[in-house]
Amino acid sequence: MSTATQEARLPRGVGRLTRGWTIFILAMVAISALGWIAYIREFTQGMTVTGMRNVGTMGGATWGLYITFVVYFVGVSFAGITIAAVIRLFKLDHLRPLARMAEVLTVVSLILGAIAIVADLGQPLRGMINLFRYARPQSPFFGTFTLVISGYLFASLVYLWLTSRRDAAVLAQRPSRLRWIHKIVAAGYTDTPAERERHSKTTFWLAISILPMLVVAHSTLGFVFGLQVGRPGWYSALQAPAFVVLAGVSGTGVLIVLAAIVRKMMVRDVGLNLQVFAWLGRFLMLLLFVYVYFMVTELLTSTYAGSERELQVTREMLWGEYSWIFWSAVIMLVIPLLGLTIQAIRRSWSIPWLVVSGIAVNLGAIGKRYLIAVPSQTHGQLLPYVDGSYTPTWVEFAVVASLLAFGALVIGVFMKVLPIVELEETGHA
């Protein structure tokens, strides 16, 4: 009774634990464990083990790497529902192979964002209870907490489950070690015409109703920063829209990388062809154009007529302490934009170049998120405090690395439990 041969028959590599996959998972577990050690240190000794310190007299930054990555992870979640909505609403069926991995990416990155927020709290256990007990609508965090973490994440999970049922039902028909999971996920799916009709209606309406959540989610994070009149460099009406667009940039970038990896892993052609990558490339290009426009607008406004303190923050970013991050981020966003534009004009797309662009725009997005958070704290005091500094410690790097590893781990495990690319309509692999 060879379960290996039986599982070798499951489509999309489900259940087949290759050596490369196992090594990858073990590495991710190791990095996650390192992060746990770091976090336990932080939890017991207090956040003094991080590089964050009070603004003002203490000359530090009180929100640092953790908040950078909270915003980044919530940003990456842009990908899933956008692809899903676009497929349903505009009938772009050739993008179907992307649908499931985009949804998984959304769910995983939202979970990572939620964990990162908790890691940043001084009293995390109390925080998790008190937010449910006392959260105030006047605070921008109310929207982040209720609609993003609870609403957007739950809705995406519902969407992921409902769209996975058919494939799980197909897989449940075959004997395998994972059959019990497939049966649970399938939850009695019978593939009758009535059922398919219901499914089509439900996913359509779900996609439509999650779309406003998307805008709210990223805008509300933008408002956390943009409504603070006491923080030069933050107080801007452009924060909310810029957050939404940069979310799109990073989400699409990660999706390109993930799609390329899945394409390499799959033995047969699952529909992740050049046409799909070309669409993603064009979408990323459009978002990058809008984001570069926002960046130029912000720079022009703050250098032309900014207050003394706003000018100081901008100066630090352009040629001061933060200039290396700023210019690296700009290069990481503009060079891919040029590359994508050239490819779009010549109508010839190269997947390796798209993957490089995807990685680069994400590094640029992380840099930009960092620049939104930190310089306004160390150099943006309205009262004449001495300028401060902030350097993240190994604890912060470890926690962030472990979050990234945990995300990769969950996606890797998901790939082996359920098909990462939807099965074709006929239901045969």
Next chain:
Amino acid sequence: MRKRLTIGMIVVGIALMAISYFVLSAPWGVESVANSNPRMQFAPLVFVVGVMMTFGSALVYEMLPDRFDRD
């Protein structure tokens, strides 16, 4: 039955959201910006439950067994 249950869940979900937000949490009036307590503790939890109910109706609509269709 399926349709009624789904619509019922959506309506109850939205009602919970509206009530917990406007009646129980959101500040009214001029002095409201400093308001620091919800009118009922755990009102935000009710809000979250309302959101989950609204989206959970999709699960009900799709996954309710067929025998409930007759009703």
Next chain:
Amino acid sequence: MAKYAMAVDLDRCQGCRACMEACKIENNTVQSVFWMYVFRLESGEYPDTKMSFLPRPCQHCDNAPCVKVCPVGARYKRQDGLVLTDFERCIGCRYCELACPYGVNYFNWTKPERRQYLDFDDPGIAAVTGGVLPPYQNPDLAVKHGEEQRLTAGGGHFKGVMEKCTFCVHRVEKGLQPACVATCPVGALVFGDVEDESGEVARMLRDRAHFRLLEEAGTRPSVMYFGGAPPTGDSKEIETVKARV
């Protein structure tokens, strides 16, 4: 109901920072936390420099951005004008610290025991206090205050929560003046009910011109500055505190 405000006479302030010391002793704040802070500022270029001093308590704003952003309502404004932090409810998100334009908030990054003004658990404490036992740990700080009955006074209760100047709520409720006001050797700090026509604060408001810090931020602070001038763009801080833990 009283409405408390503080008047700071910049013509009198000499930058001695006794108010900072008194605040630390009264409120048992931890190392490098300065609820009351006095800027020593220098403006201009040598040899045409001018020095000025600017005491900066919490401004207890009427439109406090810290109150607006607190996600759980731990930072709240009382009817008598004080803006206080309920350290039992605070979850340590530090959003109030970022919303405040004045930089008066302090987060407890670590367990406070070893960084207290006096290490109350240190067996050698008697030598420091000159034999006075028990060492001065203010008992008022662990008591609930106000009609809301919230734990709000005093610093360094435990790691992971925010704190800031309370206008010495535990003293005010007993009819005393805040520690900084009571200690100032030149009477530069005046505290009282701004609605009491016969009170000193109201009198100063009537008789003299005053300004508030960062009025353009729309925070409506309750601390008024008389004499002197607001810090300008070229005011630089000198003689900063050694304030990084």
